[in-house]
Amino acid sequence: MVFTEFLDYVGARFGDDMVDDMIDAANVPSGGAYTAVGTYNHAEMVALCEALAERTNSSVRDIVCDFGDRLSDTFARDFPDFYRRANNLFDFLSSIDDHIHVEVRKLYPDAELPHFVVERRTATQLVFLYRSPRRMGHLSEGLIIGSARQYDVTVRVQSDELPVEQGMAVRFTIDLI
Ligand code: HEM
Incomplete structure (x- = not known):
């Protein structure tokens, strides 16, 4: 649920292209195919946030x-x-x-x-x-x-x-x- 909400958040704040760029750049094992009831390694969240921070000139903390x-x-x-x-x-x-x-x-x-x-x-x-x-x-x-x-x-x-x-x-x- 946190993962699907995170992708919604990134789409709403930075646009859908950014969602795709971030997933590609983070190269996460799931490929970004999250469901609200699934469980994913929290390391994926870190990788996504790092990729997004780099692309938006922001910090992982702020994101x-x-x-x-x-x-x-x-x-x-x-x-x-x-x-x-x-x-x-x-x-x-x-x-x-x-x-x-x-x-x-x-x-x-x-x-x-x-x-x-x-x-x-x-x-x-x-x-x-x-x-x-x-x-x-x-x-x-x-x-x-x-x-x-x-x-x-x-x-x-x-x-x-x-x-x-x-x-x-x-x-x-x-x-x-
Ligand atoms: C209605 C209120 C809340 C609901 C329904 C809720 C629900 C959840 C759910 C579904 C997860 C995900 C577990 C997973 O992905 O396996 C989670 C994790 C988490 N929740 Fe809550 N939560 C609520 C309030 C809060 C609040 C107010 C805080 C902080 C003060 C908080 C802090 C966290 C943190 C930091 C995690 C990530 C897992 C971790 O750090 O180990 N939650 N919560």
Whole structure:
């Protein structure tokens, strides 16, 4: 689903020719033939993003973050109950590990999901730890920013990558502004 959404995003933002160029340049094993229910190696996503960054004079970080921001609109449209059920952004983010991704796994048993831990929470700040065998922390950052939009609030997000031997760990400090 993330892959098909990513190709839609690239098409909408940069045009369909860019989608083809990016897939050709990235030379991914699947050839870019993704379905919403399939599971693909996350290394393909990295290769696609690197190819796109090179072609658009942008960085992988900026692309993935912007994509995450837009992906939150798709999630809000397709899974409105997850947003409705939470009263505010911090409740929503705090419910990812125990509720949202648990339900996602029921729908997509092969889903590869990260872990989120709330380290600290006040009325205006959430400190939130991302941990995954995959390196998709930037996607989280975009999803956090986009999710804030779903609750009509604006946030400042500081990301601090923590040293880990495998995968990625990022501490997000999210301030309501
Ligand atoms: C309605 C809300 C949400 C839904 C339906 C949802 C669903 C999903 C799905 C289907 C995947 C793909 C798994 C795969 O390709 O195997 C995924 C992965 C992921 N989700 Fe969520 N998600 C939601 C909210 C969030 C939010 C708010 C964040 C960030 C704060 C987040 C962070 C991630 C990340 C980073 C991954 C990539 C896998 C990894 O890093 O290990 N998700 N999610």
